[in-house]
Amino acid sequence: HPQRLTKPLIRRADAPKRGDFSMDPERVMDVFREATWEEALALAGDKFREIRDQYGKKSLVGFGSAKGSNEEAYLFQKLVRTGFGCNNVDHCTRLCHASSVVALIEGIGSGAVSNPVMDVTQAEVVIIIGANPTVNHPVAATWIKNAVKTGTQLVVCDPRRSDMARIAHRFLQFKPDTDVALLNAMMNVIVTEGLVDKDFIASRTIGYDELRKNVEGYSPEAMAPICGIDAETIKYVARLYANSKASMILWGMGVSQHIHGTDNARCLIALSLMTGQIGRPGTGLHPLRGQNNVQGASDAGLIPMMYPDYQPVSDPQVQARFEAAWGLPSGTLDDKPGLTVVEVMHAIEKGQIRGMYVMGENPAMSDPDASHARESLAALDHLVVQDIFLTETAYLADVILPASAFPEKTGTFTNTDRLVQMGRQAITPPGDAKQDLWIIQQIAARLGLDWHYTHVSEVFDEMRRTMPSIGGITWDRLEREHAVTYPCRVEGDPGQSVVFVDDFPR
Missing domain, CATH: 3.40.50.740 (Rossmann fold)
Structure with a gap:
């Protein structure tokens, strides 16, 4: 590229720095x-x-x-x-996803995804909220489209109509900045209709009673005029997600890049935990990352x-x-x-x-x-x-x-x-x-x-010694296998694509 930097440069003494500059790459x-x-x-x-x-x-x-x-x-x-x-x-x-990472570490003890994108092919229901995978994550979009072809029910939630809405089982075009209202209404349905996973809640969560009380005032009827989605649609999607044998949530910058981005992510995490939709193939939480x-x-x-x-x-x-x-x-x-x-x-x-x-x-x-x-x-x-x-x-x-x-x-x-x-x-x-x-x-x-x-x-060897999650990944192994999933804590460990199977890190 003609504008590629190929030599070290030092600012000229007669070129003071100004915040209101006008840049001309041709006159470096x-x-x-x-x-x-x-x-x-x-x-x-x-x-x-x-x-x-x-x-x-x-x-x-x-x-x-x-x-x-x-x-x-x-x-x-x-x-x-x-x-x-x-x-x-x-x-x-x-x-980017700092708000999501804060919520994930707070809620489940880890900021990483729980399941790989390809797990959508094992899900009965997939919710995509605040993301446009076709444009921003085309590999993920391919997995999702293939899953839909084989029967996975796709729910797209976004203020904007994206390509994914075209193939969605349900498209919820909610009003901007009303994510929490919509998601709390879904949780209200799950709680009031007894769709929660009681065993999962009892054995692997804390604070459910506080959450239940918090969502009592967020009925679909009360939230419908706020988020712009009718109450019956909210109820349908909540039941669909909770009753599925395997439901997965994927989200992007539309969720995280808000002043209330952390609250948005907290709601998604709560949905997953109250229904036990995590720790198994085809379930879990997947914030779609930004840069490579x-x-x-x-x-x-x-x-x-x-x-x-x-x-x-x-x-x-x-x-x-x-x-x-x-x-x-x-x-x-x-x-x-x-x-x-x-x-x-x-x-x-x-x-x-x-x-x-x-x-x-x-x-x-x-x-x-x-x-x-x-x-x-x-x-x-x-x-x-x-x-x-x-x-x-x-x-x-x-x-x-x-x-x-x-x-x-x-x-x-x-x-x-x-x-x-x-x-x-x-x-x-x-x-x-x-x-x-x-x-x-x-x-x-x-x-x-x-x-x-x-x-x-x-x-990389020093990283292994200071980062337990990749401790089992050697350079020689990467040269042979090209890629290994973490956590991989000891040599010979195949790597764990689905995490939180039995518990959450604390």
Whole structure:
């Protein structure tokens, strides 16, 4: 591509940063000048160290990528936590399924999907809410369409009519922002008509009585004028879902990208639990992920309140384990959750954040308030962007480091089904562009970190030692089998595609 970044760039002294910029990718050299890798890395790393030493460890932040490999995400968060010295690390999940993950961890102890997408072929009923798989998840859409052809009853719930509505058994075109009203009305029907799974509730849940009381006031008749779906249709769908031998729920950004996104997801989880529709093939909860490796990046620890494998940074035992694994003295790691990417933009305004390292993301475009984000990014003392194209965020950078695309490196990627897959390098990065793992290690060295990874497999082996859920997946096995589903805790374990069969993690 003619606009591919192939050389390190440094901002010109006569090109001040402005939040109200107008970007012209064809005139890059009006703003930047070419530099050697040594010059660019020295400026990038030395300035980070200077800011850390002058303003404190929490004056720096890292924004990682959900499009890179698991190993890149893992090393990036490790750099922020050990090199910057804080937990100010995040990625696009904050604007994606973070609300779903919060609800899932709160409700069932895990933020991952319970069943693979292909389980729709074993379901009698499938509910899709707030998602358009045909456009955004075409592989999932194919499984769903094939399931419908063989008799699965599909219910689509969405304010917009999508392609899936065309083949749906029922299409519930509810009013925007009334998800909770619709879902609570369904739960009201299930409770009042005795369609709950009493044994499942008794043995595997807590708080059912409180939930039952909460939904008493959400009758279909009361909610119909609010959500725009008539009471009889709500009752029909609730009965269909609860009475099925196997019902599955899939949802997308239409559920999660709300100020009440977590409540939306809580309702879906409650529906599944009160009916026992989880822990078996063809059942469960499946938040359809966004970018290609948002699952893996989250697993690897690109989250300000969690170490890899969703281990809380505030837990002293977890902190001690990671300090031991990373060869750090006791008490080195920060025990306070870091800032989210949205909080970071406000912290920059207050002068609390002075420097930012961005790898493969574009907050100048993805932030909910893009104008505010651009003004904040322009106000940074030091912004380093590692990417393959001149993004809007890169246009505000002090240093741009040309990185590698998917086919230009070897690494693992984890899809929405919890399937850890091997990606193999097919071509070399163009020009002077470098692989991301190499760049991260060069920045780490300039922050005083003594890392000696010579191959991506060494990073993966370290991940296995710190992430119990993938402890049984070896690099050799991935090279042989190409993909393994987690949890896979011990070598020889085939991997578990359906989780929560007997219990929920706590």
